[in-house]
Amino acid sequence: MLTLGAIVAVYWLISFYGTALRDPRFLDGWILTAAMFAQLLFHIRKKLPASPLGRAATWLKMHIYLGYFVIAVFLLHTSFSLPETTLEWALWIMFALVVVSGLVGQYLTSSIPGKLQQQHAEQMTFEKIPTARLNLFREVNALVLDTVTPDGSSEVSDFYVNRLRGFFRRPQNLRAHLRGSRRPLERITGEIADLERRVNAPDRETLSSIKKLVTAKYDLDHLYTVQGLLHSWLFVHIPATYSLIVLSILHVAVAYAYSSGVQ
Amino acid sequence: MPSPGTAIAGVKLLAQGNRVRRPQRWDAAFGRERIHPDWVNLILSSQILGDIDPADFPDDLSLADIITNDCAVRWCSRGEIVYAAGSYQTSIFVVLNGGVRVSDDAAADHAGEPTAIPQLNAWLSPLLKGKFGRGESNVTRFPTVRLGRYEMFGEVEALTRTPRSNTAVADVDRTALLEITWPGARELLHWSDTFRASVEELYRARSVEVGLKESGLFANVDPETLVAIAQQCSFERHGSFDWSHVYQRENATRQPSAQMIEQEPVIIEQGHYLEDMFLIRAGFARVTETVHDNEASVGFLESGDVFGLAEIEEGLIFGSHPNAERGLRSVGYTDLIRIPEHIVGKFILPGSKRRSRGAAPAPGQTPHGDLSLLDFVVDNRFINATNAMVIDTTRCIGCDDCVRACAAAHDGIPRFVRTGRTHANLMVTSACMHCTDPVCLIDCPTGAIHRDAFSGSVVINDDTCIGCATCSSACPYNNIQMREVTGSDGAILIDEDGSTHLKATKCDLCAGQSGGPACQRACPHDALTRIDIRDIDILSDRQSRV
Numbered sequence: 001m002l003t004l005g006a007i008v009a010v011y012w013l014i015s016f017y018g019t020a021l022r023d024p025r026f027l028d029g030w031i032l033t034a035a036m037f038a039q040l041l042f043h044i045r046k047k048l049p050a051s052p053l054g055r056a057a058t059w060l061k062m063h064i065y066l067g068y069f070v071i072a073v074f075l076l077h078t079s080f081s082l083p084e085t086t087l088e089w090a091l092w093i094m095f096a097l098v099v100v101s102g103l104v105g106q107y108l109t110s111s112i113p114g115k116l117q118q119q120h121a122e123q124m125t126f127e128k129i130p131t132a133r134l135n136l137f138r139e140v141n142a143l144v145l146d147t148v149t150p151d152g153s154s155e156v157s158d159f160y161v162n163r164l165r166g167f168f169r170r171p172q173n174l175r176a177h178l179r180g181s182r183r184p185l186e187r188i189t190g191e192i193a194d195l196e197r198r199v200n201a202p203d204r205e206t207l208s209s210i211k212k213l214v215t216a217k218y219d220l221d222h223l224y225t226v227q228g229l230l231h232s233w234l235f236v237h238i239p240a241t242y243s244l245i246v247l248s249i250l251h252v253a254v255a256y257a258y259s260s261g262v263q
Numbered sequence: 264m265p266s267p268g269t270a271i272a273g274v275k276l277l278a279q280g281n282r283v284r285r286p287q288r289w290d291a292a293f294g295r296e297r298i299h300p301d302w303v304n305l306i307l308s309s310q311i312l313g314d315i316d317p318a319d320f321p322d323d324l325s326l327a328d329i330i331t332n333d334c335a336v337r338w339c340s341r342g343e344i345v346y347a348a349g350s351y352q353t354s355i356f357v358v359l360n361g362g363v364r365v366s367d368d369a370a371a372d373h374a375g376e377p378t379a380i381p382q383l384n385a386w387l388s389p390l391l392k393g394k395f396g397r398g399e400s401n402v403t404r405f406p407t408v409r410l411g412r413y414e415m416f417g418e419v420e421a422l423t424r425t426p427r428s429n430t431a432v433a434d435v436d437r438t439a440l441l442e443i444t445w446p447g448a449r450e451l452l453h454w455s456d457t458f459r460a461s462v463e464e465l466y467r468a469r470s471v472e473v474g475l476k477e478s479g480l481f482a483n484v485d486p487e488t489l490v491a492i493a494q495q496c497s498f499e500r501h502g503s504f505d506w507s508h509v510y511q512r513e514n515a516t517r518q519p520s521a522q523m524i525e526q527e528p529v530i531i532e533q534g535h536y537l538e539d540m541f542l543i544r545a546g547f548a549r550v551t552e553t554v555h556d557n558e559a560s561v562g563f564l565e566s567g568d569v570f571g572l573a574e575i576e577e578g579l580i581f582g583s584h585p586n587a588e589r590g591l592r593s594v595g596y597t598d599l600i601r602i603p604e605h606i607v608g609k610f611i612l613p614g615s616k617r618r619s620r621g622a623a624p625a626p627g628q629t630p631h632g633d634l635s636l637l638d639f640v641v642d643n644r645f646i647n648a649t650n651a652m653v654i655d656t657t658r659c660i661g662c663d664d665c666v667r668a669c670a671a672a673h674d675g676i677p678r679f680v681r682t683g684r685t686h687a688n689l690m691v692t693s694a695c696m697h698c699t700d701p702v703c704l705i706d707c708p709t710g711a712i713h714r715d716a717f718s719g720s721v722v723i724n725d726d727t728c729i730g731c732a733t734c735s736s737a738c739p740y741n742n743i744q745m746r747e748v749t750g751s752d753g754a755i756l757i758d759e760d761g762s763t764h765l766k767a768t769k770c771d772l773c774a775g776q777s778g779g780p781a782c783q784r785a786c787p788h789d790a791l792t793r794i795d796i797r798d799i800d801i802l803s804d805r806q807s808r809v
Contacts, residue, residue: 049668049785052778056664057789109788114657117688125681126661230660 003065007072014076023259028077033248035070039063040245043238067102091251094244101237112230120219126227132220137168140213147206156203156210159195163188164210168217177225185218285758286729288446288708289332303330311357311413311441314457324450333447333710337440339433345440346417348430351714353421353445355462356431358414361438364407365416366430409434418462419469421448423545423598424700425566426719428473446710467498474544474600478567480611492610497539497601501528502546506595507702507739510644520638524551524558524592530599531570533558533590537578539601540611541570546597546700547646551590560637561589563646565699565797575607594641595700636803639686640796644739648696648796650720650772652679652782655805657688658790668785669770676746678770679782689806691796694782695742695770697721699797703734703743712743712767715774722771730765743769 014024042063083092147156173184317326346352452459472493543564550562578585669677679694697720704712711728735743745765747755756764
């Protein structure tokens with residue numbers, strides 16, 4: 001409501017300013033610039049995590065509401081039209097990038113943790129995933145080694161080398177995880193089921209254990225992909241923000257070089 | 264305040280290169296100065312500490328050494344506050360000269376006096392020490408009990424690690440008190456059977472009276488009658504003060520809830536004759552209900568809670584023998600006062616609207632809603648937590664801002680690990696929970712780990728920590744870590760014997776910094792909060808929060 005009130009107030013102020021034979025874009029431009037710089041305060045608060053500057057959660061809320069305000073003022077400033085010059089296009093694209101990455105980030109941070117909670121019984125921090133992956137890799141290696149015959153081969157080990165080794169070594173099926181698909185897992189477990197029909201009883205038992213590890217690895221990759229996504233949007237949002245700030249300063253300089261704001 | 268990870272002033276002085284002499288117990292005496300030998304001789308030759316026999320103590324831990332290093336003689340003027348109600352202070356005192364008045368703060372509370380706010384009382388105590396003309400009124404304003412020469416006081420809170428239940432004020436000028444710090448008291452209790460027996464006797468006797476007063480159940484009873492009532496009540500202990508090691512053993516095997524319940528000492532079984540009402544004095548108890556031979560938790564009780572009031576009330580109304588509607592088991596240890604049925608009928612029930620927390624809830628209701636949450640909290644002993652770090656995993660995105668904030672507030676080294684036991688969307692992280700009963704400080708040889716006198720949070724004095732790891736191994740939740748100490752050049756300090764120089768480190772709730780715990784302030788998604796888990800409704804709200 002406060003954001004909406006602020007937007008209406010700015011709209012009224014701009015209309016009023018325009019009647020004084022002054023270019024309202026100078027006023028809403030400065031409001032926009034000030035608001036964008038105010039947005040940076042949240043970033044500064046994050047850089048000072050132990051400072052007694054209030055709760056970061058409150059700062060984030062302000063950042064989001066001010067973000068909506070900035071979008072509205074930007075639209076007023078551009079008169080809902082597309083840019084004309086190269087600099088304006090660069091500004092427009094960068095602004096769009098900041099807004100879209102911010103909105104995507106807001107959606108991801110509010111939706112993903114809850115979904116992960118439902119999908120994974122065991123929660124794991126992002127930093128611990130590589131260790132867990134390595135442990136699974138070692139576990140499956142040990143299982144497979146036990147099946148190797150004196151001549152150095154077995155159907156299980158051949159299958160492992162050709163089909164599973166790469167799967168266990170590094171994160172796989174990232175696109176499927178982004179879609180929430182379990183099709184690659186079903187494919188691998190299907191192949192294991194086929195192999196189970198052709199091997200002896202002890203190897204069948206080993207394959208059954210490997211199947212469990214495959215499922216665990218698939219879930220781990222899902223966790224890795226989704227948690228990675230939670231952090232990755234910032235790699236767009238923050239650089240784009242700084243680029244936008246630089247371009248905005250340039251834009252202000254150019255605007256004043258060609259006009260004083262009097263109509 | 265210096266902390267592990269940085270140069271520590273006391274250690275630096277001892278350093279030669281990166282080698283340091285490992286600090287020893289008694290490097291720093293408790294008082295500003297060690298007790299004068301004349302005082303030590305006087306204490307040893309008189310009956311000040313009862314029939315304590317110096318021969319009971321080992322050669323390397325003599326009684327004289329304990330008195331010299333772990334005790335202090337305090338001189339007080341009339342009206343000076345020795346300790347204030349509500350403050351966390353764990354020394355035992357013996358009057359050497361003059362006298363002390365111990366206020367009846369329960370009476371003061373009911374009279375609406377300022378001591379109704381114990382924290383405020385504790386904060387004001389330095390101001391009240393004979394200054395601003397308040398000294399005289401400290402002696403006279405509340406009903407008091409006078410203690411004279413060689414009488415001991417303060418033992419109840421020292422043993423139970425609870426805040427002071429009353430205020431002690433010097434009665435005359437030049438009152439001399441022997442202050443025995445907890446490390447000293449622990450040694451005396453350990454080595455001397457006679458000292459232990461006399462303290463235990465005092466504890467049991469005073470615990471009943473203090474417990475009855477504090478409970479508020481006898482608010483309208485005059486002091487003389489209360490003394491008579493106390494004589495008819497009895498004190499009982501179930502479980503053991505040293506419960507943490509038993510719990511650590513049980514916890515290592517991650518037993519299911521039912522199995523954990525089975526191992527807890529029974530206070531009363533469901534359906535058994537309930538001849539007395541129970542008032543919990545210290546520790547915790549689990550309320551259980553047995554359905555189809557399965558005993559499950561339905562609640563827990565802590566200090567000040569009562570069990571069996573509703574049953575006794577019903578028994579008195581219908582003239583029947585009251586039976587316990589639910590069972591009661593000791594969690595860790597439980598000190599309780601048994602209040603006989605006839606006293607309940609005569610003094611408590613008339614006009615009482617208090618309902619026993621152990622009684623059956625109304626149909627369709629459970630005492631705490633989600634019983635699996637209750638199991639989680641009791642089985643993991645989180646009921647001990649006054650300030651647990653709880654993370655809502657449906658909000659946490661793993662940004663680690665909390666960890667960074669903690670590191671920034673503590674010289675670059677975080678004091679917790681963002682992992683822990685989880686129930687549904689709640690994770691109780693491995694950060695010090697500032698327990699109601701902080702067992703970590705029981706065996707600290709120097710008293711370096713202690714409770715802040717005002718806030719009650721458990722903190723470590725880096726200057727007196729000798730790195731023995733006693734607290735770290737005693738913490739039932741593994742929330743105290745031993746960390747290397749580095750010199751001013753950043754290099755790790757090595758002891759004379761070549762081992763790494765260590766200090767205990769843990770969450771201190773960002774003591775000394777404005778704004779409260781940095782971890783909570785730094786969380787942008789409002790996922791992390793510090794919670795008093797004893798109020799399980801707050802936890803339940805947090806669990807169901809959208």
